[in-house]
Amino acid sequence: MDLDALGQCLATASCVVTQTTSGLIVGMLLFLVAAGLTLIFGVLKVVNFAHGTFYMLGGYVAFTTLAVTSSYTLAVLAAAAAMALFGVLFERLLIARVYGSNVLMQLLICYAVVLIFDDVVKIVWGPDFHAMGMPPAFQVPPLFIAGGVVPPFYAVLIGIAAMIALALGLGLAMTRLGKTVRAAAINAPMVGVLGINTTLLFAVVFAVGGALAGLAGALAAPVRSLSPGMGFSILIESFIVTVIGGMGSIAGALVAALLVGLLRGFGTIGFPNFTDGMIYAAMILILVFRPQGLFGRRTA
């Protein structure tokens, strides 16, 4: 615990800016992963433990695409598209086979997929850490805001994630597909009875969730290193985010992700060894006093 350092940081504008931006990028990446997770849970009631794998594979696909085409835009798009496809295949070939049976079976399948693809990544890309490096377009001097250093890529990353959050929120609220998804979250069989192809809808939801995780992986690749186990840590954290925000709530995921991001950003200064512990403790407190999460609706 080093609360003096935290107090000093909070007193200087530059430190606040730096820690807030680093907190925001953590939060935004978490949001992208957690949004897919919460969407899939909301509609399909599947707790996708393999979601971290989507994120990891997205990062690696972006890494290779950038190396081949040297276009970062293309790398991001390729990662999102590849993971959308992967999500559909995962749902159709594996998860769809155990709908209706014990929930533990879904868990087991996800666990297997996590184990398999961690090793597949080791075989294809090697067990070592990879650094993608900053894409050439962003190798420019950082911005200075109130004395704090903000790399331009961070600003772009936060912007993209914010736009996606907006698009997702508006899409769910305004479009016909969004309305269908919300209806399916409440009662999927009834939506099917009304003549909507729920099989297709489920696949689309998994594709969107996969694309978001792939995108997050691609956006994270320049600022974090790539390694076979990287899906694990983000998975646990995005679970915490979905639970704090309320399972199935996109707005909740956004707020909780930013909360966890900022807790992490400032926690590294105040209590570097116990930031993880703080986050778990926050989740436990939320669940004890508001079990449905901040934005969740109380069921049962």
Add this chain to the structure above:
Amino acid sequence: MKSRPALRDTLIAVVALAVILVIPAFHRSPAFEDYIIRLSAMALFATSLNLLVGSTGMVSFGHGMFYGLGAYSFALTMQLTELSLPVAAILAVLLTVVAALLVGAVCVRLGSDYFAFVTLAMQMLFFSVIISWQSLTGGDQGLRGGIPRREIFGYDLSSQLHLYQFSAIVAVLGLLALRHISASPFGATLRMIRDNETRAAFLGVVLWRARLTAFVIAGGFAGLGGVLAALFVSGAYPELADWPNSGQAIFAVMLGGIESFLGPLVGAMILLALNDVVTRTTEYYGLVLGIVILAFALGLRRGVLDYLRQWWAQGRAKEGAGRAR
């Protein structure tokens, strides 16, 4: 035999224990003895988890916390005090029971999805305490320096044979106790809660009290498993309390079968054997294990022992139907 199930179970346990204890007299194999020691710890861990998952329908993702706590508190008691081994083991189990009571008090009233997550979060909180409290636990290096050699009843547990015998006895007695609990009226109450909690509540069962009791019992036996694990590794490591370890226990339970009492034991046997064989032949353990899990999950859709029992029952039913005709 059917009227005396307790006698039958005890007989099975005695025979199994006798076989395990006799084997080293004919053939000494360090690999096999290692396997039984690890199996003893894992069997207690997985079977106690199944009291929650299979009997009560509470899927706990954080069971590793009590396994880890048992291991750490036992190893620390042995290192820091002069207490004898059985006393330290009992203290460790008591401590786990108290911890399970506290964690359970928070968790058991939650709905099933949230129960799973909060137990996981509790475990991860405990894990981060182990990692950050370096002066006591050794942080991510684990608790080193070994467990002091202290003889009990002329036994020296640093000898592999003695540890083998000790682990087998503790595990068989532990499993027998769990079997009695699950066969008791209390066990029947738990299964009633699993199948229909509303009906159980109408019949006067206080749901949270029964669930909390099950949670505490399961935690205590997991702690006992942790004591064996600490003896085997001669220390304690954060991995014991990490979440992949809970995942292994859940997998052992699922692999063996949640409906059969011995399912988790069978699952643990398969998992450990697979572990030994696969790590010897390839570095891609996860790949092989993942494919095996997929084959089981998609092929059998239930645990091995559950599958075999159903298959057996179907065969018997068919035979009966044939005779009736």
